[in-house]
Amino acid sequence: MSNDTITDMNYFEIQHALDRVLLTVSKPGRYAGGEYNQVVKDWSQIQTRVALAFPDIYDLGMSNLGMMTLYKSVNDQNDLLAERVYSPWIDMEEVMRRENIPLYSLETKHALTDFDLIGISLPYEQLYSNVLNLLSLAHMPLLAKDRDEKFPLVIAGGHACYNPEPMTDFIDAFLIGEGEEAIVDVARCVGEWKAQGKVGGKTELLSRVAQLEGFYVPSFYKVDYNSDGTIQKVTPTHADAPLTVLKRIVPVMPPPVTRFIVPSIDIVHNRAPIEIMRGCTRGCRFCHAGMVTRPVRERSVEEIVQAVGEMIRSTGFEEVSLLSLSSSDYGEISTLVKAIGERYAGKNLSVSLPSLRIESFSVDLMDQLKDTKRNGFTLAPEAATERMRRIINKFVPTEQVLETAREIYSRGWHTIKLYFMIGHPSETLEDVQAIADLCKAVRAEGKKIMGHRAQVNAGVSTFVPKPHTPFQWSPVADVETSKQKQALLKSQLRGLKLNWNNPFETQLEAWFSRGDRRLGKVLLEAHYRGAKFDAWHDHFSYETWREAFAAADLDIAFYNYRQRSETEIFAWDHIDAAVKKKFMLQDWQWSQNEKTRVDCRDQCFACGILPKFSQLRQNTPAEAWECPTVTPKELRGQLLVSNTVSLEAIA
Amino acid sequence: MRLRLTFTKTDSLKYIGHLDLHRTLERTLRRAGLPLAYSQGFNPQPKMNLAEALPLGITSECEVMDVWLETHIDLEQAKKDLDRATPPGMQILSLNEVDERLPPLQTQVVAAEYRVTVSGGVTVDLASRARELLSQDSIMRERRGKHYDLRPLIESLSVEENILVMKLSARDGATGRPDEVLKALGVEGEQVHRSNLFFVP
Numbered sequence: 125m126s127n128d129t130i131t132d133m134n135y136f137e138i139q140h141a142l143d144r145v146l147l148t149v150s151k152p153g154r155y156a157g158g159e160y161n162q163v164v165k166d167w168s169q170i171q172t173r174v175a176l177a178f179p180d181i182y183d184l185g186m187s188n189l190g191m192m193t194l195y196k197s198v199n200d201q202n203d204l205l206a207e208r209v210y211s212p213w214i215d216m217e218e219v220m221r222r223e224n225i226p227l228y229s230l231e232t233k234h235a236l237t238d239f240d241l242i243g244i245s246l247p248y249e250q251l252y253s254n255v256l257n258l259l260s261l262a263h264m265p266l267l268a269k270d271r272d273e274k275f276p277l278v279i280a281g282g283h284a285c286y287n288p289e290p291m292t293d294f295i296d297a298f299l300i301g302e303g304e305e306a307i308v309d310v311a312r313c314v315g316e317w318k319a320q321g322k323v324g325g326k327t328e329l330l331s332r333v334a335q336l337e338g339f340y341v342p343s344f345y346k347v348d349y350n351s352d353g354t355i356q357k358v359t360p361t362h363a364d365a366p367l368t369v370l371k372r373i374v375p376v377m378p379p380p381v382t383r384f385i386v387p388s389i390d391i392v393h394n395r396a397p398i399e400i401m402r403g404c405t406r407g408c409r410f411c412h413a414g415m416v417t418r419p420v421r422e423r424s425v426e427e428i429v430q431a432v433g434e435m436i437r438s439t440g441f442e443e444v445s446l447l448s449l450s451s452s453d454y455g456e457i458s459t460l461v462k463a464i465g466e467r468y469a470g471k472n473l474s475v476s477l478p479s480l481r482i483e484s485f486s487v488d489l490m491d492q493l494k495d496t497k498r499n500g501f502t503l504a505p506e507a508a509t510e511r512m513r514r515i516i517n518k519f520v521p522t523e524q525v526l527e528t529a530r531e532i533y534s535r536g537w538h539t540i541k542l543y544f545m546i547g548h549p550s551e552t553l554e555d556v557q558a559i560a561d562l563c564k565a566v567r568a569e570g571k572k573i574m575g576h577r578a579q580v581n582a583g584v585s586t587f588v589p590k591p592h593t594p595f596q597w598s599p600v601a602d603v604e605t606s607k608q609k610q611a612l613l614k615s616q617l618r619g620l621k622l623n624w625n626n627p628f629e630t631q632l633e634a635w636f637s638r639g640d641r642r643l644g645k646v647l648l649e650a651h652y653r654g655a656k657f658d659a660w661h662d663h664f665s666y667e668t669w670r671e672a673f674a675a676a677d678l679d680i681a682f683y684n685y686r687q688r689s690e691t692e693i694f695a696w697d698h699i700d701a702a703v704k705k706k707f708m709l710q711d712w713q714w715s716q717n718e719k720t721r722v723d724c725r726d727q728c729f730a731c732g733i734l735p736k737f738s739q740l741r742q743n744t745p746a747e748a749w750e751c752p753t754v755t756p757k758e759l760r761g762q763l764l765v766s767n768t769v770s771l772e773a774i775a
Numbered sequence: 776m777r778l779r780l781t782f783t784k785t786d787s788l789k790y791i792g793h794l795d796l797h798r799t800l801e802r803t804l805r806r807a808g809l810p811l812a813y814s815q816g817f818n819p820q821p822k823m824n825l826a827e828a829l830p831l832g833i834t835s836e837c838e839v840m841d842v843w844l845e846t847h848i849d850l851e852q853a854k855k856d857l858d859r860a861t862p863p864g865m866q867i868l869s870l871n872e873v874d875e876r877l878p879p880l881q882t883q884v885v886a887a888e889y890r891v892t893v894s895g896g897v898t899v900d901l902a903s904r905a906r907e908l909l910s911q912d913s914i915m916r917e918r919r920g921k922h923y924d925l926r927p928l929i930e931s932l933s934v935e936e937n938i939l940v941m942k943l944s945a946r947d948g949a950t951g952r953p954d955e956v957l958k959a960l961g962v963e964g965e966q967v968h969r970s971n972l973f974f975v976p
Binding site for chain 2: 147389441
């Protein structure tokens with residue numbers, strides 16, 4: 125067995141080294157672990173050990189609900205343990221490299237190489253360079269092919285993994301979709317293989333993982349390219365690799381996390397979050413989350429109310445946040461808000477309810493939550509002309525925005541935060557001008573009500589076309605165009621607080637959003653040139669990435685600026701998010717004709733969820749999903765149930 | 776009701792600063808379900824006072840805090856609730872009701888005692904170095920650009936079984952820091968521990 129594992133500092137040596145160095149770095153509390161509610165299991169008694177890694181610093185990673193959800197999923201199992209890992213900040217990284225301290229888990233200070241499975245959270249593309257740095261800090265080879273069975277299996281999951289291709293050189297397997305059950309499956313799979321003496325080596329393990337629902341093993345696929353650089357075909361090269369990998373979902377949302385780890389230091393979000401609903405029925409065409417998190421599933425009011433009580437008791441947090449992609453659409457939102465408001469909200473606990481629709485009713489909801497501080501009220505019109513709102517399928521008339529603004533100011537909020545995007549397909553300077561006009565119009569309403577105290581903060585981000593959305597065919601606005609539009613807004617909105625994205629940073633997000641596996645070379649080249657913390661403005665260097673592209677002999681324009689043809693095979697086509705490409709193409713075409721779709725709670729548009737998950741739908745209670753129920757074939761004709769669709773009708 | 780708590784700050788908690796400790800205590804008290812009294816105003820805060828800030832990296836068995844409650848509670852039950860609610864590294868050592876009219880806790884601290892395990896331990900002749908330091912009339916030092924005399928801040932300095940024990944003044948504007956004493960002695964502390972706080976009699 126001596127040759128079976130990698131030998132690095134043991135946990136005792138790491139703890140000892142930390143005691144020597146931690147007082148020399150900023151915020152040492154980030155690296156110490158030992159917080160209230162952390163789960164420490166007896167290492168020697170558990171056979172299969174999982175490290176859950178978030179590739180950014182503790183302050184950000186600790187606020188991530190996905191990490192806590194998986195931490196609970198794994199630690200709820202008696203035969204498994206999960207511990208946390210975050211990226212060290214620059215100063216701590218220097219110390220670790222100097223002292224040869226490997227990246228370690230916070231709970232027991234074991235080196236990452238002591239674990240059997242490393243699960244990396246990848247919610248957004250700006251973290252990719254940090255993943256490479258994380259592997260390097262863990263004293264592991266960066267390339268998956270250079271890691272044999274002595275190393276832990278490295279998997280990744282999260283929203284960015286719906287196009288995993290740019291990261292395929294580094295990650296052994298990707299979990300596509302929801303992780304609550306899948307993480308347990310893969311951990312047991314690894315555990316069983318380990319118990320069998322790692323039979324068949326890493327290839328055997330990967331072939332087993334490839335057979336698990338929702339897992340994608342990239343080394344089992346071959347990509348061929350056309351002479352113009354686009355993809356010709358993606359072919360499985362291993363008998364156990366499916367043609368397409370269908371995302372994993374949980375039919376019903378499992379019990380929510382309530383025993384959050386309570387950080388002992390100040391972090392980004394000091395609050396206990398609860399997901400009240402997963403998915404969204406609105407169908408905004410730019411929205412990645414809205415497409416990939418279907419079907420819509422809600423938690424019951426009772427479950428949420430009870431969970432909030434438990435969260436308060438078990439964390440002592442001063443804020444609870446009710447999360448979803450569109451809180452106003454939660455079926456029983458009035459009942460929920462009333463119950464939470466009456467029971468818990470008050471001067472000593474604030475309840476936040478983000479993602480509200482632009483309508484007066486939202487102001488009623490916030491009122492019931494006793495938001496006494498009235499700091500700011502956020503609205504996200506995203507676009508300011510009616511034409512553009514039809515194109516993106518988020519249609520809110522300007523008058524409705526103003527009416528809502530009047531309501532907000534007249535009930536005592538001083539500041540309205542307005543979120544917009546520039547760079548939508550076919551956007552003109554007129555559409556951008558309209559954003560400035562709308563901001564000014566909202567402030568003018570405020571001034572009528574409360575005079576100069578009325579404020580508007582505008583957040584204007586740049587649109588990035590995302591895979592698995594109707595806008596996946598669209599080019600990205602180039603840096604010059606974005607700068608021109610931002611300049612227009614800056615000149616028009618003097619005296620108003622305006623936030624915008626660095627257009628160069630947007631390019632990075634865009635390359636990787638719709639990139640292919642050739643970008644692995646770019647990532648590696650950028651890593652060698654010191655790229656990390658690309659999500660941090662001070663650390664992002666466009667020049668580094670430009671050099672990396674040149675070194676990898678790849679063209680930035682190819683990934684971002686070309687109009688993709690409707691027949692193009694995308695790098696992520698073999699990853700099945702369950703919404704059909706045909707549906708998205710139709711939506712893309714509708715968009716060009718300014719044709720909108722209504723909320724799919726009102727009408728099923730057969731996006732593809734039901735045929736893909738028909739069995740799951742049939743086995744799940746009708747009220748658990750917002751999608752209509754599916755009539756099994758043999759019963760059809762005998763039953764006449766409203767709001768039921770036949771599979772043929774939607775297939 | 777005004778409560779006085781004595782507690783430890785050890786393990787990972789030694790890496791959190793004064794403000795973070797404040798917040799950690801706040802959450803601990805809330806988890807324990809104590810009926811905290813809040814300040815008035817726009818941004819209500821629980822009414823609580825810590826006796827004396829503990830420098831980062833130092834462990835302690837004598838941290839003291841006062842907290843105000845809205846109602847009277849049963850102390851025995853509160854102790855049990857707190858024991859469930861404290862994070863690792865924090866142990867509640869005592870819990871008493873004190874007179875509401877007592878002056879603020881932080882104005883009552885006069886001195887603190889630290890026990891230091893010195894790196895290199897036995898090889899250094901600690902006792903003679905300590906005696907030599909104490910024999911000086913003044914020990915001029917500079918901290919954050921300010922010159923000051925450390926000598927009057929040292930109330931006592933001795934060695935007990937290779938542990939350096941120092942009692943330093945902890946009055947407002949006259950607070951001795953153990954790391955400064957260690958530097959003056961030319962030694963490095965491997966483990967610095969606050970073992971006692973002294974109050975106005």
